[in-house]
Amino acid sequence: MNNQKKFFATIAVLAALFFVNQAFSQSIKTNAIKPVGSQALSDEQQGILAVRIAKASVVDIIGVSNNLSTSTLSAVATDQGLPDVIYGTGFVLESGGLIASNNHVVSDTGLSYWVILADGSEYPATILDLDKYDDVALLKINANNLTPAKLGDSSGLETGQTVFAIGNSLGEYQYTVSRGVVSATNRSVDESDDSGVTTGRLHNLIQTDAAINPGNSGGPLVDLNGEVVGMDTLIDTGGSGLGFAVAVNTIKDAVSQIKAFGKVSRPYVGIKFINIDPSIQIAKNLPVSSGAFVTDTVAGGPAQAAGISPGDIITAVNKTAITPNSAIDSIVEDYQAGTQITLSILRNGQKFDMNLILGQLP
Numbered sequence: 001m002n003n004q005k006k007f008f009a010t011i012a013v014l015a016a017l018f019f020v021n022q023a024f025s026q027s028i029k030t031n032a033i034k035p036v037g038s039q040a041l042s043d044e045q046q047g048i049l050a051v052r053i054a055k056a057s058v059v060d061i062i063g064v065s066n067n068l069s070t071s072t073l074s075a076v077a078t079d080q081g082l083p084d085v086i087y088g089t090g091f092v093l094e095s096g097g098l099i100a101s102n103n104h105v106v107s108d109t110g111l112s113y114w115v116i117l118a119d120g121s122e123y124p125a126t127i128l129d130l131d132k133y134d135d136v137a138l139l140k141i142n143a144n145n146l147t148p149a150k151l152g153d154s155s156g157l158e159t160g161q162t163v164f165a166i167g168n169s170l171g172e173y174q175y176t177v178s179r180g181v182v183s184a185t186n187r188s189v190d191e192s193d194d195s196g197v198t199t200g201r202l203h204n205l206i207q208t209d210a211a212i213n214p215g216n217s218g219g220p221l222v223d224l225n226g227e228v229v230g231m232d233t234l235i236d237t238g239g240s241g242l243g244f245a246v247a248v249n250t251i252k253d254a255v256s257q258i259k260a261f262g263k264v265s266r267p268y269v270g271i272k273f274i275n276i277d278p279s280i281q282i283a284k285n286l287p288v289s290s291g292a293f294v295t296d297t298v299a300g301g302p303a304q305a306a307g308i309s310p311g312d313i314i315t316a317v318n319k320t321a322i323t324p325n326s327a328i329d330s331i332v333e334d335y336q337a338g339t340q341i342t343l344s345i346l347r348n349g350q351k352f353d354m355n356l357i358l359g360q361l362p
Contacts (some may be wrong), residue, residue: 053226057149061088063111087171089219101218131264152227154247165210167219180210203330209241267358270301277324291315306356316344
């Protein structure tokens, strides 16, 4: 009798597991499986295909001193120890030679920049525009019939989704591929120079544990469809597997603005602030656990003109709440310079709204 009960219990457990698995399979969101004939690709096959698609658009970017002969570029690309050389990565946006990379890869005005394609051909690059606030650079080379990257939609990324980072690791290992997952989205991270001094703060970044090394900067972060969802940008050296990428939708916005205005236009409020979270609330004895605590205003800037003062707490922009994961400057990026916005203010316990006309970052 006991054996019979165990038999039926086993059947019941197996049946339950079957139905749970079926329900999970139906509900989970995937963008990986592509049928080939009557068969679906395995995860490994899908990854190989995705990388093959993405690598066709990846390029090496090298910055060299202006007096370096172009005949030595091939030596530079294979790491022959030439001094004052900057290595990075980029990817093709348009077949006519438009290329994306990071601002910090090509921002040294004392260097000339060259793009090396997969076939080894070398092209001098013209920098169309630099957006230091989002660490995006757009370059142009005199080439045609290039293979542009397939651009995805970073707004649909989910934590746990498989991604691949591709780049010129350490300036020596071209087209290196590392695999990982999306660890988080919408991250804000301080950007520092080699001495550790904070030079800015980047927003709306994708966090990934896919290995990103020096030289990977500007390379694509791609999903299992081979679509670019981000651009490898920086790592946090304080931990392991803490890499960050600029969201591809930010790059799309930069391209559209250059086409429309000839440059990337960024709105700004004109404040220095601390994004409030529960720990900041306790440390500064603030009345709220989220918002932007204003520490200073830019002289002659939009905030000062509107009447915002140090000590004010901005809690929302056009009714969109500021949260620990959504800072005020990332919210206002959805608006054009010159647009009037309404800020919700908390000052000395009093709540009120204030109108402000967004300025344009220089």
